[in-house]
Amino acid sequence: MKRTIYDADHEAFRATIRDFIASEVVPDFPQWEKDRQAPREFFRKLGELGVLGFGIPEEYGGAGEASFKYMAVIIEETNRAGVTFGHFNVNTGVVLPYLLRLANEEQRQRWLPGLASGDLLLAIAMTEPGTGSDLAGIRTSARRDGDHYVLNGTKTFITGGVNSELVVVVCRTSPPEPGDRRAGLSLLVVEQGTPGFDVGRKLDKIGQKSLEAVELSFADVRVPVANLLGEEGKAFGYLSANLPRERLTIGVGATAAAQTAIDITTAYVKDRQLFGKHLADFQNTKFELAACAAEVEAAWAMVDRGIELDDSGELGAADAAKIKLFCTETAGRVIDRCLQLFGGYGYILEYQIARLYTDIRVQRIFGGTSEVMKTIIAKSLGL
Template identity: 45%
Template sequence: MSNFVLPRATFLEDEDFTMFADMVKRFLAVHMPAERVSEWREAGLVDRALWREAGAAGLLGVSIPAEYGGAGGDFRHEMVLAEALGHAGVEGWDITLHNAVVAPYVTSFGTEEQKQRWLPKICSGEMVLAVAMTEPGTGSDLQSIRTQARIDGNEVVISGSKTFITNGQHADLILVVARLDGEPGAKGIALFAVETADAPGFERGTNLEKIGREYGDTSELFFNDVRVPLENMLGAPGAGFGMLMAKLPQERLIIAIQSLAAIEYVISLTVAYVKERKAFGKAIFDFQNSQFVLAECKTQAMAVRALIERCTELHLNDQLDSATASAAKLFATEQQGIIVDRCLQLFGGYGYMSEYPIAQAYKDARVTRIYGGTSEIMKLLIARSL
């Protein structure tokens, strides 16, 4: 296969990042061969053992401080990991959500006792993470959350349901977004960590069947008067909405990075195919239309990378705001949809066949414009900054 990867920014040129990317590639080659992934795709989730294997290989908690069992890296290591997964066509196993979306809530807002209790297990793979925001009647509007949390002495009683929860079947520690004591609006939002191994009243729904990313378990979760210690609350009462707003820019940036890696992957697939496949006596690549389509795809990919790397620089300096992160997610995911569609067209009928990786990439791409905030919500957030 062609190896289409755009030049990296200087802040990713350190040998440490190259070595880490090579380590991820080796892990994927050993632990995620095509036949194993095919079995997981059929089953609808990965083997639980994969999380332990990733922990043993040092892929979990890469930006968690070493004192808590992590690798002590920063967001650039999360970026390298997301790109390595995308370049291998690994879409569905949400190690990036575990590492770069959920774990930062604990490292940034957890007490010292919470960090000591949870972070080493998060790094080893003993605890798989999920965050439960979305509800059956509430999508991107976090202020409309209806899941209730009632303080009862030194415990909190959680009642409600969540849906479309990534890592929902495997999760051992779930950050639940709930409304504390019926307080309305943003001031009532709080975050509670539910340890599923000891949570009477907690139930997992069936693993939801999706049109893509099939081996990424996605579930409904039910909280039927689940009691957790009050000490499992992250931050102060009513501080949940502010914590979510602080961390959503990183979540949206990591989704944009995943989309960029997927773009580079599908261009690689397509360049390799059109140079090999012949029609009317010559390679498909030799037709001007093929060259023009791929030239446009490369140009679009360059624009996506430029925006993402600028956003990453801002993020590393604690300057990435919600509107800018939303713009990165909007642009990257929308371009991913356009590019994978145009590349699939160059495969002709073979592009519509499930056994071809381009068809799988086409299916996997669709959800990126929905999760982490829909494209329409991203536009609203961007418009508010004008």
């Protein structure tokens, strides 16, 4: 089915991104995977390209208001090429919206120009060794001491933790209220190099090798009160408001990955010969890819509707949960079935299908597990 959400401007942008990927990413990407992160200077190239400033007002050096469709184009094109822009999706798609919504004027002047240029990068530190989806169980704490907070705790699985100059830390600034475990959480922006702030080891993941995931620790880190983002104790509400966009982003990526799997598998089976004929000539091959194509078509329909709802400000928690659940589960099934058609070659990492297989698994976990998505959807049904 023809997709109708993109116009000529979006397609011109797509062509620019495709050329950029071919020249600036593809040649060096194998080294990024070995290093388990994109080089820091790459993000300044993204700044020069103008894609780090989506939503940042022009007076701060950004691109101004921009539809999520431009982010979606980047996600689609990086998946098509089998690469990433490092932790760009986290920096620009997940964390930047917090600053755009919550930063006061002094903070905007201090941070936004650097974020638009690529001189500053963002990460967010939510997950802790003992708390995953249960954000209300966060133990990292910050107590007020004059014009500073004193921050203590540990975070894990932090994407972009090495390259980012600013880390938005979710911490507890006051005890939970009776009957409300979510109260008392705040957002503090911690600057790289602050005494007591330590970036620990890179975690060795089974997939998404070019995205570093690190442990962070905070030992009596003094964070200026001026780095409080939004109001003290209101973080859970802020996180809930931003999660639909994050889950839409994951849904776009999962669907694009599944589409890529179909595309490369279709090309492979047309070329691969078995028992004297092409693999594409077997009925099982036709049926498998036909079924995969139908499922991914449905996922694109959900994604496109979600993008339209995001543009109009109507994307709700349950809508985003449905998109993430359906698209990530679909991508897992589709990529597995496509890998099967490669036979033994599908298990070899030099083949893109193998990397898609290992990369896709985490998308049913981060941003809220599939089980959490089902819980959100069930609540929307009154269950």
